[in-house]
Amino acid sequence: MKIILVGFGVIGRGVAKVIDEKKKLLKEKYGFEPKIVAICDSSGAAIDESGLDLKKAIEVKEKTGKIANYNGKKISSVEVIESIDADVVVEATPTNIKTGEPARTHILKAFENGKHVVTANKGPLALYFKELVESAEKHGVMFRYEASVGGAMPIINLAKETLAGNEIKSIKGILNGTTNYILTKMEKEKLDFNTVLKEAQELGIAETDPSQDIYGYDTAAKIVILANSIMGMNKTIDDVKIEGITRITPEAIELANKSGYTIKLIGEVKKNKLVVEPRLVQLDSPLNVKGTLNVAMFNTDLAKEVVIVGRGAGATETASAILSDLINIHLKVKEK
């Protein structure tokens, strides 16, 4: 399988690293031999149709900040997607929740050129889900996006494949590790929101601009993806009622604790209703996961409640979900 990797930040490098490290196992277990033939970032691209040296590519990027320094090609990512022969495009550029670009263009170009797409990018999925899915269908290619929600947790594929035959009535959970870390810390140390946010930023758990997380937009984007992909809705982020965690006080958590609850930022999809808001969660509920962990609870007609807990972010964790999508495409192509 020939792969074009678009975006070589933390996630992109995580994917390259995992593919490089798992080479032997992938071949033995699945007969899967992924070959990254091009890597693009904003500086240009490294291209080698016989397969790039991934260790070298990571080193070049980490030392110089530009993948173009690998073998010096100033070529745009769109040109690479159009001109380089490959089976799959892995889209790993940073998420833009307002425009969905440049990922949307990358994905559509890949489909037009008959390439399957695997992405971790929430932006285009939360804004243009229908357009993307229809384009993939029209061009007869596969589109997979497990890594976009819940990082390493296999949420989408669990619902679509493993729980197949079940009607999923609702999904709710904690889909943002940063806010969960902040609330957990506020509860444990009785500190106010701003103090804990600052500390989280120093630790690199919260970003310098944490607004996507703390105002609930990141969770909202994920809820939209789940609503569309698992529950067959056609929603965008504008359809979500959103309230973040900035007003939560340590006293509120203390009062919640007194009556057997804690406060968590919960995203929920049910019957056409999409909500992100702080909620009281019973202390002994499986939804009460701590620190940066994520959790999702499905309510289904046959299996009733199914809960899945895992790491929602991180390079290797996200790469794990991308790799599972790649293997899945490989196996489906092999079946044909």
Place this chain on the structure above:
Amino acid sequence: MITLDLELKDIPGELIKALTPISKLGANIISVIHLREQKSNGRVPVKVVIDNVDNEKLKKIVDELEKHDVIVAKIGDDERKINLDVVVIGHVVDTDVRDTIDRINEIGLVVDLDLIMPDPYKESSARMRIVIDKEKLEELYNLLDKISKEKDLLFIKSC
């Protein structure tokens, strides 16, 4: 037999107050189980088992009990009332807490209020326990949304 799950205030004389209307209306009390260890928010759950009575009489009993400030949480397996905990953040007192409670009481009943004001200028936090008919839950949520917009209060509902 019909089992009534009641919730009584934890003060002397309450049990008698609950049992009197039941027997006055002619229902035979078979058993009374006082669940003192399950006390929460100042209310003690009591299970009262009575002989079968017709629906009309049952309704009279329930009405009479509610008049005496006894919460009838369950009749048989039918859960009638829900104990709903809500945490509120904002200028809870300054935005006329009395009015907030009165409006909630039109749909349910605020049975407990716990308030922390760390600083007169900062937002305070409160916890309310509201007892409400199961079927009125949606109505209450709509009211809370309305009050939330009017008074800039954040209501944190249970999951």
